[in-house]
Amino acid sequence: MTAVPPSMSPASKPAPRRIAESRSQEDRVRLDAAMRGFVSDFGPEAATWMEACLHCGQCAEACQFYVETGDPKYTPIWKIEPFKQAYSREMGPFAPLFRLLGLTPKVSLGELERWQDLLYDSCNMCGRCSLVCPAGIDIADLVEKARHGMFEAGLVPPDYLGALAGKERETGSPFGIPKDAMRQSLLEIGEKHGLAMHVDEPHADVVPAVSSIDLKMYPDSIAATARVLNHIGVSWSFRTDGFDADNVSLTAGDRVGQKRVTQAIVEAATRCGAKVLIMPECGHSYTEMRWEAANTVGHALPFRVLHMSEYLAECLEAGSLRLRAVETPADSPGVTFHDPCQVSRRSGRSDAPRAVMAALGLDLHELADHGPDSWCCGGGGGVALINRAKPLRNHAFAIKDRQVADSGADTVYVSCTGCRQTFEHGFKDLGRVTKVGSLLDLVAEQLEEREAKA
Amino acid sequence: MTLLDFARGPALYGSTLILVCGLVWRLTGVFLLPARRDRAAPGKGSYGALWGALRMMIARSLPRRTFLGRTLATVLLGYAMHLGLGIVLLGGAPHVLLIEQATGIGWPTLPKGVVALASGITLVALLLALVRRCTHPVLRLLSNGDDYLSLVLTLIPVATGMLLAEETALPYDTLLTWHILSVEALMIWLPFGKLSHAVFVFAGRAMLGAKLGRRGALS
Ligand code: SF4
Ligand code: SF4
Numbered sequence: 077m078t079a080v081p082p083s084m085s086p087a088s089k090p091a092p093r094r095i096a097e098s099r100s101q102e103d104r105v106r107l108d109a110a111m112r113g114f115v116s117d118f119g120p121e122a123a124t125w126m127e128a129c130l131h132c133g134q135c136a137e138a139c140q141f142y143v144e145t146g147d148p149k150y151t152p153i154w155k156i157e158p159f160k161q162a163y164s165r166e167m168g169p170f171a172p173l174f175r176l177l178g179l180t181p182k183v184s185l186g187e188l189e190r191w192q193d194l195l196y197d198s199c200n201m202c203g204r205c206s207l208v209c210p211a212g213i214d215i216a217d218l219v220e221k222a223r224h225g226m227f228e229a230g231l232v233p234p235d236y237l238g239a240l241a242g243k244e245r246e247t248g249s250p251f252g253i254p255k256d257a258m259r260q261s262l263l264e265i266g267e268k269h270g271l272a273m274h275v276d277e278p279h280a281d282v283v284p285a286v287s288s289i290d291l292k293m294y295p296d297s298i299a300a301t302a303r304v305l306n307h308i309g310v311s312w313s314f315r316t317d318g319f320d321a322d323n324v325s326l327t328a329g330d331r332v333g334q335k336r337v338t339q340a341i342v343e344a345a346t347r348c349g350a351k352v353l354i355m356p357e358c359g360h361s362y363t364e365m366r367w368e369a370a371n372t373v374g375h376a377l378p379f380r381v382l383h384m385s386e387y388l389a390e391c392l393e394a395g396s397l398r399l400r401a402v403e404t405p406a407d408s409p410g411v412t413f414h415d416p417c418q419v420s421r422r423s424g425r426s427d428a429p430r431a432v433m434a435a436l437g438l439d440l441h442e443l444a445d446h447g448p449d450s451w452c453c454g455g456g457g458g459v460a461l462i463n464r465a466k467p468l469r470n471h472a473f474a475i476k477d478r479q480v481a482d483s484g485a486d487t488v489y490v491s492c493t494g495c496r497q498t499f500e501h502g503f504k505d506l507g508r509v510t511k512v513g514s515l516l517d518l519v520a521e522q523l524e525e526r527e528a529k530a
Numbered sequence: 531m532t533l534l535d536f537a538r539g540p541a542l543y544g545s546t547l548i549l550v551c552g553l554v555w556r557l558t559g560v561f562l563l564p565a566r567r568d569r570a571a572p573g574k575g576s577y578g579a580l581w582g583a584l585r586m587m588i589a590r591s592l593p594r595r596t597f598l599g600r601t602l603a604t605v606l607l608g609y610a611m612h613l614g615l616g617i618v619l620l621g622g623a624p625h626v627l628l629i630e631q632a633t634g635i636g637w638p639t640l641p642k643g644v645v646a647l648a649s650g651i652t653l654v655a656l657l658l659a660l661v662r663r664c665t666h667p668v669l670r671l672l673s674n675g676d677d678y679l680s681l682v683l684t685l686i687p688v689a690t691g692m693l694l695a696e697e698t699a700l701p702y703d704t705l706l707t708w709h710i711l712s713v714e715a716l717m718i719w720l721p722f723g724k725l726s727h728a729v730f731v732f733a734g735r736a737m738l739g740a741k742l743g744r745r746g747a748l749s
Contacts, residue, residue: 121737123560128734130727131677132608133668137600148667169559170722179675207749208597210608211727212590212735367745370569380571424575424747448749449596 081213084246103185106229110188113228114159115167116331125218126163128211135205135215140451140472141198151227152205152215155194158183159222188231196233197465199454201327201360207448217420219457223329225486232328240324245333248340250324251288255316261291262298262314266285269299272306277313283345284314284354284384285321287361287493293492300520301356304388306447307523308396318344321361327458336455338372350379354387356516359456361492363418383419384516387489389428398524401437411437412485413515414476414499415450416492424448429491429515436522441483442477449486451475455498473502480510487511489518534703537710543713552721553729560733568744575746582743583736589748590735607655607662613650614670615684618691621645644696649692656685676723686712 086262133151136142141150165171174180201216209215219434223232230237240250247254253261259275266273274280282305289296305312317339325333345353355362364372366381382390391397404410413429420426424449433440445451454472459465476499480488488510490496501511531539577585580668593605621640630636640648660681663669690709693700715731720726742748 113602117566117567118563120561120563121565123563124730124737127556127560128727128730130724130731131669131672131674132604133666133672134597134601134604136668137597141602148671151668151672154671169556173722206738208601209734210590211731212586212738214738285540312731367570370571371566374569376569376571386574422572422745422747423748424742424745424749433632438710445596448747449594 103296107183107185110185110225110229110231111159111162112225113329113331114225115163116193116224117221118167121214122218122221123168125211126160126168128213129160130211132210133314134208134210135213138205140181140200140206140454140475141205141468144471144474149194150198152199153213155191155199156215156218158167158187158191158227159218161251173482187363188226188229192231192233193224193465195226196217196237197459197462197491199216200417200452200459201452202452202454202456203422204417204449208420216457218330220326223327224331225329227329227331232330233462233464235414235463237324237328237458240461241328241330241333244320244322244324245330245336248336249288249320249467251292253288253291253320255319258288258291258316258319261295262316265295265299266302269296269303271299271302273302276316276427277311278348280311280313280315280348280350282310282312282352282354282387283350283379284312284317284347284356285361285365286314286319286339286356287322288320289322289493289497290356293497294514297356297493297514297517298353300514300517301354301384303520304397304516304523307398310396313348315344315348316344317347321355321365323361323364324461326360326364327461334364335372337361340367341365342369342373342377343429344477345378345379352387353377353381354381355381355383356493359416359418359492360436360458362416363422366423383423383425383491385419385429385432386425388516388519392431396407398468399435399519399522400524401435402518402522404437404439408439409484409486410441411487411489411513412443412480412483413446413489414443414453414495415446415448416495417450417456418491418493420450427490432515432519433489434517438489440448441485443479443483445479448479453478453498454494455494455501460498470502470505473498477506477508485510487513489513489515491515532707534707534710537707537714541711541714545717549717549720553726556721556726557729557733570744573746574746575745576747577743579740579744582741582748583739585743585748586735586739590731590739594700603662607659611652611659611684612654614648614655615688617648618645618652618688621648622691622695624694626702633657646695649688649695653685653688653692655683656688660685679719680724683712683716687716 129358135152139150139152156434161180164185165174199219201219203216205218206214218373226232243252244250284301286298318338323334323337325337327356355365363385370377388397413433453476454469459469488499490499490512496512496514503510622645623639626636626639663673663677687709690705691713694705694709
């Protein structure tokens with residue numbers, strides 16, 4: 077391995093060790109745990125990617141962290157370098173030969189500690205790098221696997237990512253909100269907004285999962301969910317036994333917590349005979365439910381999983397959702413839209429939110445890079461939950477800020493709570509007056525009157 | 531036995547054996563890992579895994595416009611060296627003759643001038659790639675001995691081949707010997723290092739294509 081020149085070594089101090097200064101024996105155990113965590117679900121796919129890198133460096137040019145800082149250590153494939161090293165030394169097809177010839181040096185726990193800010197603080201798992209890679213390497217997927225290893229070695233950034241993931245593993249909710257309290261909050265939101273609120277109905281065709289970040293920060297979005305579903309007229313219900321979609325554990329690398337969250341939601345939706353599970357969060361919770369949950373629980377899901385924007389687009393097409401166009405003054409500079417990486421790039425549904433915006437008659441000014449090519453807001457992959465990563469996150473956000481300014485729009489619509497928070501904080505820090513709006517909230521405001529059903 | 535005889539005889543068989551066995555071993559090591567059955571429902575615009583894999587294998591050979599502004603140098607160098615090598619390998623008269631002798635399949639060769647130009651371009655592209663690797667901060671960080679070795683192992687056969695094609699003061703047989711030996715060195719290293727990208731870039735693309743194809747997220 078090329079040694080990292082001091083100027084390029086990660087700026088943050090090595091992470092505090094979970095168990096005071098450990099001996100080599102302890103290090104060995106943790107290192108082994110890290111590697112086992114990394115390869116725990118290795119198949120031909122990941123193994124091929126481990127063999128395929130050309131060291132061409134093009135992935136750097138796709139990553140917001142490198143592009144904005146110019147620091148080569150943020151090159152996407154470099155972020156998994158210690159794991160790549162260890163893999164080819166210990167597990168790859170030529171491992172014995174490479175060991176014998178001393179071609180790949182041993183990885184140390186200290187190295188993994190130094191890599192913490194590359195694997196967590198500076199990767200949104202947004203997958204933009206895999207759009208450019210000539211070898212088709214899904215680096216975001218490998219970073220996720222590397223985080224499994226980091227978790228096993230006790231190397232998750234403690235605030236807040238590690239803390240929230242810990243709570244989630246323990247209670248099923250990152251904030252540890254008990255079921256009764258959730259139920260109470262939901263009913264209160266219904267009351268406050270004068271809405272029929274369905275909680276824990278024994279039967280429901282549609283179950284919306286909710287992020288507890290919404291519950292804490294954007295209760296209006298929960299009201300919007302209820303209002304829209306009442307308007308559509310389906311039988312629906314929140315389920316407090318499968319509610320918290322955040323899945324912070326996934327981004328922290330905790331497979332046990334991840335499974336717990338996923339299983340709870342799958343079971344709750346199955347129990348009430350749901351046909352559709354709506355995921356509110358753009359991010360990793362959607363990808364997890366949409367593409368991984370069936371594999372996690374070991375059988376095909378008895379319901380469909382849709383992102384809120386997909387569900388809205390479907391209902392528009394079916395005619396069950398009817399919207400009034402937004403009245404825009406003639407001199408309005410128009411709006412723009414930020415694609416959530418996991419829905420657009422990673423799941424191919426850039427069309428859904430655009431169908432909704434078209435129905436709303438919005439004057440959409442696309443960002444220079446949009447749809448699958450869109451840049452991450454900088455908050456994805458749990459980065460928004462890492463306190464010390466804020467300056468770096470703001471760096472990454474600068475691209476978004478520029479592209480929004482270039483679009484001329486005065487409002488950015490988002491369809492993800494995580495993105496919404498990152499945009500709000502980013503604009504605030506930069507002193508921008510650009511508004512940030514949730515597409516769902518806007519839809520809820522523009523429903524054609526037939527609220528009688530509610 | 532002269533060195534040339536050795537290069538044409540045992541060395542050729544030996545290096546071919548290592549090339550084939552090494553690649554088979556490496557591919558087997560990867561593909562024998564237990565594959566997971568994907569139980570998720572396919573996406574709305576799904577192409578299916580197979581079609582996705584095939585599409586990605588071809589489509590990823592073309593650069594994506596979004597990135598071209600930042601990746602142009604790499605893309606140009608990549609095209610120059612790969613196309614150049616392809617022209618020389620499949621169009622150069624001695625190579626075609628060799629293939630015809632070995633397999634019975636032949637095709638018309640390219641004019642000598644074209645092949646000379648292609649090898650010149652390849653050589654320059656390889657040298658520039660080497661310089662870039664030593665100077666560009668990202669490439670410097672990523673590069674290891676394998677990267678440099680692989681480049682040099684490609685450079686030598688191209689250079690010796692160019693000398694062979696021209697009338698030079700150097701004795702033909704000596705040049706030919708070194709040309710063949712250098713190709714064999716390349717063949718021997720190929721399965722172990724970066725040169726195996728000849729196989730693995732396509733395998734990697736297939737994996738990504740299969741995943742995204744199933745999701746309907748090929749773009
Ligand atoms: S997934 Fe996104 S943030 Fe992570 S390395 Fe790739 S481009 Fe950068
Ligand atoms: S773009 Fe792909 S092949 Fe090139 S260095 Fe990055 S991961 Fe490796």
